[in-house]
Amino acid sequence: MKILVLFNLKFKKDILKLKRILNYNAFKQISEKTYIGNLDNNEILVLKEKISKIPDENGFIIIIPICGACYNKITYFGKEITLEEEKYKIL
Numbered sequence: 361m362k363i364l365v366l367f368n369l370k371f372k373k374d375i376l377k378l379k380r381i382l383n384y385n386a387f388k389q390i391s392e393k394t395y396i397g398n399l400d401n402n403e404i405l406v407l408k409e410k411i412s413k414i415p416d417e418n419g420f421i422i423i424i425p426i427c428g429a430c431y432n433k434i435t436y437f438g439k440e441i442t443l444e445e446e447k448y449k450i451l
Contacts, residue, residue, distance in 0.1 A: 369419035
């Protein structure tokens with residue numbers, strides 16, 4: 361399932377902690393405070409558990425699941441965002 365994560369955190373240490381979690385889970389950065397990834401149900405639960413430990417009472421983190429049908433209806437303007445696995449060639 362596609363997962364959209366939006367956040368606005370006050371403290372840099374909390375932002376860095378969140379970004380490490382998202383990068384570890386292969387999320388792609390869409391904008392400064394928006395990431396998208398692809399996780400199964402168990403991975404989503406683990407992600408929520410880890411993110412819930414980021415203490416920032418002055419900010420927020422929103423996790424939005426996007427079903428396949430809704431994801432396919434997304435309209436892009438400008439650069440398209442793809443979640444396909446990037447293929448690397450070893451030389």
